[in-house]
Amino acid sequence: MQSDTLKVTVPLLGLMNINFFNVAYKMLGIYEELEEINRQKSMRHLGLISTVFDNVSHSRWDYLMLQCGITELVKKMHAGTEYFALGTIKINGKEYDGESIIKTWFMFSNFGHLKNTLEMKKQ
Known part of the structure; x- marks a missing residue:
């Protein structure tokens, strides 16, 4: 199985290793x-809201990495227990x-977000 690990600074969480494998690896590609x-x-x-409130001036990529980072934390919190929250799913037998x-899913929901619509241009 191919995989990639990105070492990123995540808003609120700090420096993290975020692992992408299986279909997430393909989407990262x-x-x-x-x-x-x-x-x-x-x-x-x-x-524009990011110009008003402190600590919300992160990028769209930072937000995506925050979502993926929380997934990493949930996995670690429940590893080895019967409440392993992320589990597996079978689709067409795979x-x-x-x-x-x-x-x-997070990457799909952020992909192309606001492209050619409301992107804020630097002035």
């Missing part, structure tokens, strides 16, 4: 191929890891 990572790094997550599916 699409992000890289289409330069979506750089685009999201250049976008403020909350647009089993997928829940962590990978959730991270892929």
Whole structure:
């Protein structure tokens, strides 16, 4: 199984290693191929609101890494217990890891976010 680990500084959580494997690894490849990572790094997550409130001036990419980082924390909190929250899912007879599916969902929901619509341009 192919995988990649990104070492990123996550808002509120600090420096983290975030693992991408299975379908999340494939989606990360699409992000890289289409330069979506750089685009999201250049976008403020909350647009104009980020200029008003302290501590909310992070990028769209930082927000995505926060979502994926929380997934890492949930996995660690419940590892080895019967309450392992992320589990697995079978789709057409093939089993997928829940962590990978959730991270892929986060990436899909952030992909292209606001592209050519309300992006805030630097003045």
